[in-house]
Amino acid sequence: MKKTLTLLILICLNLFFSWNAFSIQRFPKPEFESGYTQPDTLMPSARAEILAYMDVAVLILALSFISWLVLKKRSRKGVFWTSMFSLIYFGFYREGCVCSIGAIQNVSLALFDSSYTLPVTALAFFAIPLIFTLFVGRTFCAGICPFGAMQDLVAFKPMSIGVRLNAILGLLPYLYLALSILYAATGTDFIICRYDPFVGIFRMNASFGMFVFAGGLLISGIFIARPYCRFLCPYGVLLNWFSRYSRRHMTITPAHCIQCRLCEGSCPYDAIEIPVTETKNHDNTKQRLKRLIMMSFIIPLLMVVGGYTGYLLHETLAGVHSKVRLANQVINTEVSPLKAETFEIQAYKSSGKTQAQVLKEAGIVLSKFKKGSIILGGFIGLLFGLLIAGKLLKRHNPDYIPHKGRCFSCARCIDYCPVKAEN
Amino acid sequence: MQDRRKFIHTFVRGGLLTGVTLLGGFLVLRDKDGEFCGLDGHCSKCDKSSTCSLSPAAHFRQSVWQLDPSKCIQCGRCATECVMTLSAVKCTHVYAMCGYCDLCGGYLKPDIKTISTAAENQLCPTNAIRRKYIEEPFFEYEIDEALCIGCGKCVKGCSAFGNGSLQLQVRHDRCVNCNECSIARNCPSEAFSRVPASSPYLLNGIDQDSTKKI
Numbered sequence: 328m329k330k331t332l333t334l335l336i337l338i339c340l341n342l343f344f345s346w347n348a349f350s351i352q353r354f355p356k357p358e359f360e361s362g363y364t365q366p367d368t369l370m371p372s373a374r375a376e377i378l379a380y381m382d383v384a385v386l387i388l389a390l391s392f393i394s395w396l397v398l399k400k401r402s403r404k405g406v407f408w409t410s411m412f413s414l415i416y417f418g419f420y421r422e423g424c425v426c427s428i429g430a431i432q433n434v435s436l437a438l439f440d441s442s443y444t445l446p447v448t449a450l451a452f453f454a455i456p457l458i459f460t461l462f463v464g465r466t467f468c469a470g471i472c473p474f475g476a477m478q479d480l481v482a483f484k485p486m487s488i489g490v491r492l493n494a495i496l497g498l499l500p501y502l503y504l505a506l507s508i509l510y511a512a513t514g515t516d517f518i519i520c521r522y523d524p525f526v527g528i529f530r531m532n533a534s535f536g537m538f539v540f541a542g543g544l545l546i547s548g549i550f551i552a553r554p555y556c557r558f559l560c561p562y563g564v565l566l567n568w569f570s571r572y573s574r575r576h577m578t579i580t581p582a583h584c585i586q587c588r589l590c591e592g593s594c595p596y597d598a599i600e601i602p603v604t605e606t607k608n609h610d611n612t613k614q615r616l617k618r619l620i621m622m623s624f625i626i627p628l629l630m631v632v633g634g635y636t637g638y639l640l641h642e643t644l645a646g647v648h649s650k651v652r653l654a655n656q657v658i659n660t661e662v663s664p665l666k667a668e669t670f671e672i673q674a675y676k677s678s679g680k681t682q683a684q685v686l687k688e689a690g691i692v693l694s695k696f697k698k699g700s701i702i703l704g705g706f707i708g709l710l711f712g713l714l715i716a717g718k719l720l721k722r723h724n725p726d727y728i729p730h731k732g733r734c735f736s737c738a739r740c741i742d743y744c745p746v747k748a749e750n
Numbered sequence: 751m752q753d754r755r756k757f758i759h760t761f762v763r764g765g766l767l768t769g770v771t772l773l774g775g776f777l778v779l780r781d782k783d784g785e786f787c788g789l790d791g792h793c794s795k796c797d798k799s800s801t802c803s804l805s806p807a808a809h810f811r812q813s814v815w816q817l818d819p820s821k822c823i824q825c826g827r828c829a830t831e832c833v834m835t836l837s838a839v840k841c842t843h844v845y846a847m848c849g850y851c852d853l854c855g856g857y858l859k860p861d862i863k864t865i866s867t868a869a870e871n872q873l874c875p876t877n878a879i880r881r882k883y884i885e886e887p888f889f890e891y892e893i894d895e896a897l898c899i900g901c902g903k904c905v906k907g908c909s910a911f912g913n914g915s916l917q918l919q920v921r922h923d924r925c926v927n928c929n930e931c932s933i934a935r936n937c938p939s940e941a942f943s944r945v946p947a948s949s950p951y952l953l954n955g956i957d958q959d960s961t962k963k964i
Contacts, residue, residue, distance in 0.1 A: 352913045354849025361885040365845045366892075368956060371923035373814045373947045422926055429929050437777050443944075444791050444808045445777050449929075454774050461763055461770075517930035530926070532835040572763040649935070670825040674939035677823065 379448040382421060386455060386471065389413060393470050394463040396738075397577050403738040410470030410479060418473030423529040427452045427472065428562040429520050431504070432511035439512040456562075460569040464576040468556060468566060468735040474525055475556050479737065481545050482552035485595030493597055494714060496558040501710050504561035509699045513692065515648040519561060552595035556735065567732040577729060577736045581748035584726035591727065593743040598733040603724045618719050626712030630705045637704025638697065645696035654689035657682055810946035815931040818952050819917035821941035824902035824909075828918060831933045832900070838925035839900035839918055839933065841878070841893050847915035847955040850888035855911025856904040857881055857891055873903050895921065914954065922950050 389409065396405035417423065425446075430453035437445035456467035468475045488496075503519075510516045520526075524541040527533020533541060548554050556563055570576070579590050579599070590599060645651050653671050660672055661682075675685065729740065778789065791811045807813040817828070817839065828839035853865060857879050862871045867881055878897035882890045893916075900918060908916040934942030945952060 352847065352849065354851055354913055356846075356848075357850050357888050359885060359888065363884050363888075363890075366890075368842060368844050368846070368953065370842075370919075370951045370953075371921060373922040373925070373927065373950045376812045376947060379812065424926060424928060433929065434773070434777065437780075438773075441780065442804055442808050444811060444813070446811050446813070447778060447789065448812075450774055450777060454770050457770055458767065461767055516935060520929045521932070521935075526833075530833070532833075569766055572759050572766060574763060649940075670823065670827070670938035673825075674823050678939065 379425075379446070382417075382425070383448055383451045383455070385416060386452065389416075389471050390456065390459045390467060394459060394466045397466050397469060397736045398463055398575060401581065401738065401741045403742050406470045406736075406738045407479075410476035413471050414473050414476040414480075417471070418477065418525070418529045423473060423523065423526040425449055425452050426474075427456050427467070428474070428560060429517065429523070431562055431565075432507055432517045432519055435508045435511040436514060440514055457565060457569050460566050460573060462574045464573045464731065464736050465566050465570045465734060466577075466736045468563065469737050472556075473529070474560070475553060475735065477525055477528070478545070478548045478553045478555060481548045482595050483549050485552040486550050487592075487597050488551060490597070493557075494718075498710060498714065499558050500561055500564045502707060503559055504564045505703045505706055507561055509644070509696075509703050510647070513645075513648065513695050513699060515645075515692075524555060553735070557596060557733075570734070571732045573731060576731050577734065577738065577741075579727055579729060579740045580744045580746045582746050584728075585746060586726070587745060588727075589745060590740045590743040593740045594729070594734075595739065596733065596735060596737075598730045598735070599740060600724055600728050600730050602726055603722065622712065622716045622719070625715065626709060629708035629712045631708070633704035633706070633708025633711070634701045635704065637700035637702070637707075640704075641696045641700035642693065644700055645693050648689075648692050648696075650685070650692050651689045654685050657685050805943065807944040807946055810948065812947040813944035814920070814922060814927050814947045814950045815925065815934060815942055816920050816945040816950055816952050817918060817933075817937070817941045818943065819905075819914075819919070819941075819954050821939050822902070822905070822918055823939045823941075824906040824918070825938055826901050826903070827936050827938070828933050829899045829901040831936045833928060833932050834924060834926065836924070837900035837933075838920055838922075840895050840898040840921050840924075841900065841902070841904055841916050842919040842921070842951075842953060843891060843893050844915045844917060844953055844956050845890075847913045848891065849913050849915070850884065850890060851912060852887045852889055854881075854889065854891060854908070856908030856916045858907075860907070860911070873907050875899070875901065875903065879904060891916075917953055919951055919953060 389412070393406060393409045396402050396409065417426065425448060430449045433445055433449040434453050436443050456471070459467060470476055470479075507517075507519045510518050522540070524537065524544050527537040528541055544554050551557075586602070591601065593599070646655070653675060656669060656671055657675060660666065660668075729736075789811070791809050802809075829837050832838050857873060858865065858871050859873050864871070869877065872879070876897045876899055878894045878899075880892045880894060882892065884890050902918050905916045905918050908914055931942055
């Protein structure tokens with residue numbers, strides 16, 4: 328028995344070494360006489376796939392729970408503790424990855440690059456909060472997103488920054504969203520992840536720039552509540568759109584508004600709409616028509632201007648792409664060969680690619696950017712137009728209600744309402 | 751007026767819901783190379799893999815980052831560009847390829863006067879390679895991963911003068927699997943790519959299935 332076993336092992340070893348002999352080695356494998364056994368090369372495996380699905384399950388459960396807390400239980404305390412849980416789980420335990428904000432990029436890359444296989448979990452993190460928002464409003468922002476939870480924690484002395492500044496700064500997320508989609512779709516970079524302010528805190532190893540950015544956001548977040556969510560978050564743009572058409576939404580009062588004005592200053596995010604009973608342009612049909620015609624000229628004009636600006640900027644925007652960068656360097660070394668050789672040039676020389684190949688690849692990237700930048704510019708123009716149009720239009724609104732798009736459903740205002748639920 | 755707005759809202763909501771569902775469905779079950787992919791990323795063409803032009807990672811839903819040692823030029827950026835403070839990329843020793851040399855190009859600096867373990871002779875800046883005498887004239891080299899910073903100096907030496915048994919690899923017990931690897935973005939030789947999470951290493955000279963995984 329023992330003999331056969333030894334024989335078997337010997338045969339196995341022999342097979343292994345003969346297989347090994349196929350790889351060319353300068354120095355042949357030594358034959359040890361001292362009975363030395365060669366250690367294995369350790370290869371620790373990646374995080375188990377099942378855990379990724381567990382994250383999705385936790386996301387769904389937490390979203391359902393917080394939606395119930397906001398809409399049915401109407402409990403600010405509950406929202407707060409749920410946000411603490413999310414901060415610990417999605418923030419510190421999962422180290423802020425995978426997150427819904429970043430998943431925008433995975434989805435846009437998958438949409439434009441068919442060779443990229445989208446992980447189902449990334450898609451789930453992208454789509455599930457959107458679907459929830461479509462039914463219950465932005466409860467995801469209230470306490471599931473670790474970014475929101477982090478900033479909600481430091482909003483000690485929130486101030487109102489006024490309608491105008493809110494509207495102007497509110498355009499930044501659109502620009503950020505458009506840029507991140509452009510860069511992800513062209514396979515250049517994931518800028519949301521790259522300029523993610525809080526991931527350094529979650530991982531406890533921020534680089535200096537990241538630390539300054541996060542610190543700045545958190546310190547300004549004491550006075551201007553949730554600066555990232557309101558003036559940067561690209562996912563917030565989508566949630567804003569979806570929330571406007573939500574089936575149900577958090578209400579300030581459980582029954583009817585008595586116009587007591589107690590909730591007026593309670594929202595740290597300037598998301599409560601004060602009543603508008605007199606609408607100037609409500610009955611003046613002629614004036615409204617005039618405005619409509621004016622806007623139908625202004626919006627296309629702004630889009631054309633935006634698109635042209637995008638066209639002018641497309642080479643600058645494409646300069647970040649590695650292939651364009653390499654092409655620029657290759658051209659530069661042609662012009663001034665005395666400069667020190669970069670690693671990129673070294674790699675290019677050892678890869679055996681020709682200059683024409685490199686330039687052709689950069690050209691493909693550039694043409695993608697040309698198309699993308701024009702669309703991006705047009706989109707920004709459209710947004711400016713809609714912003715102006717929105718300012719001209721005032722809706723009749725008798726009560727204090729949260730703005731469905733901007734409200735984070737944090738449930739702070741609920742505590743201020745003196746009206747009790749009618750049973 | 752109220753009813754009309756309500757109707758529009760319901761209509762838009764239905765549209766958005768259908769949009770998200772269609773987008774999701776399209777991205778998961780999309781047409782790839784002329785075939786529909788399943789939930790696990792495989793299509794019916796996967797059995798005849800020779801006809802498929804996609805990268806291996808494209809056939810799996812879950813992928814991780816890895817660097818291909820055959821493309822690596824040991825520029826040293828792995829040590830500095832990783833989001834982890836001690837890089838997730840570390841030198842990995844493929845013992846099966848090692849020649850157990852006394853005069854090791856990965857351990858010793860090229861211009862030394864005597865072969866000894868003295869610090870001034872060592873190529874590794876952090877003393878992460880341990881040299882152990884086995885028998886005349888063979889020495890075993892072991893990487894202390896807690897000290898390795900992934901600079902690739904030893905890898906350069908080993909592939910220039912030796913068998914190339916020292917190779918840089920993303921160690922998955924340290925890698926946080928960022929959405930977009932920041933080393934990959936800065937890698938000059940495009941050595942980084944997504945690989946299937948089920949076979950996450952790209953070591954040369956090693957049979958992935960026969961080696962022990964922890």
